[in-house]
Amino acid sequence: MHLLAEAGGAAPSLHNSQPWRFRPTPDLLGLEVHADLDRAVPVADPDGRALHISIGAAVFNLRVAAAHLGREAAVRLLPAGADAQPRAVLDLSAPARSAQPFGADLYPAIAGRHSSRQPFTNRDVPEALVADLITAARDEGVMLTLLEEHGVRRVLTLTSEAEARIAADVSREAETRRWLRLEPSYDGIPLAALGSHDRDAHVPMRGFAGHPPRHTTPAERFEALPQLATLTTHLDTPADWLHTGQAMERVWLLATARGLRASVLHQAVEIPDTRWRLRDPAEGPGHVQLVLRLGYGPPGAVSPRRTVEDILDEANG
Incomplete structure (x- = not known):
């Protein structure tokens, strides 16, 4: 669970607010993704749109990390409704269906992805x-x-x-x-x-x-x-x-x-x-x-991250 939470916590978010918490499912075969509403940015994001986009990015990182571990991630979004927790649930009970599961090759990019607020060259994207x-x-x-x-x-x-x-x-x-x-x-x-x-x-x-x-x-x-x-x-x-x-x-x-x-x-x-x-x-x-x-240009500076202990609630485990 720690590797999964670390990957999910590396997702981008508005102002690097990191508005998420992760919790094992009751059967310990998956992971719930909760919105950390104490980390909302209410003036810039009054309806929570950016918060949900950030959580979606964390969900994708979790899918990639699951593939890296050889697991198939079955995702349910908003299982209890639009205004309820959790915002997503990943069932990780099944092994990956192929030797090269979707997203496994993207796992190294999780640590290398940064926002680059530097000038880019004039080279066109192919x-x-x-x-x-x-x-x-x-x-x-x-x-x-x-x-x-x-x-x-x-x-x-x-x-x-x-x-x-x-x-x-x-x-x-x-x-x-x-x-x-x-x-x-x-x-x-x-x-x-x-x-x-x-x-x-x-x-x-x-x-x-x-x-x-x-x-x-x-x-x-x-x-x-x-x-x-x-x-x-x-x-x-x-x-x-x-x-x-x-x-x-x-x-x-x-x-x-x-x-x-x-x-x-x-x-x-x-x-x-x-x-x-x-x-x-x-x-x-x-x-x-x-x-x-x-x-194309500099990769951008590394932004700080909350610790796994701060974002992973292991009470169910």
Whole structure:
């Protein structure tokens, strides 16, 4: 159980809040995933959408770790309903059905996956890799779209607008700053992970250090036209958010395994009207859940993690 919990706890989350707890099932043949509501980010995420996406990412890491251990993970989402715990249950009673179970090759990428808030090169993501990332998301029930130039510019404009509105909102600004860690910690965003800010203001990175910043980040030249992708679902329910988290992590681990870096531009999805305008009307109805920035460059700094003892409740064992 410890290896599984460590893998689940390595998932990405808004402000590195790590809003999850793991518990063995009563029969000790599986693992329950609970939302740790004390770690919610209520101003930026009032409906819990980002929290569920984070939990979905943890679920995917658990699936990969189970495959690494030679187990088949059968997942049930929201078994007790949308507002009840646990948010997911993994039945691990069955052995893997093949010698190379799904996801086992992604296990090393769990430790290597970091958010890179550094400039990327102008090297394009190869079409074959884009196709693999699209397939990875689709297999989790989510549509990944790599944006063309006009879409990238529209999303950057909306992200800049949202960042400015967050900066002007005292409550949002205060909540963001509360997750900045100036000293070694087990959660939140350490100074080393802040990355750089774009001196030409092409890429609107989140201002974790405040506006004006209390702690400066290096000014560097980012890519003039970043490679952005959206993750979109047809509906917008807690189950869709959990599927989005699994798709995001599947895409991110595959990208990591192939040498591709990523970070999330989350600002525009935090405000209802900018999130609505993220949609491409030409693609029909849909709900944009996340914006990913993809590219080649530094891997990003390691973010701190809660200990296994803090996230694994072994009371049933």
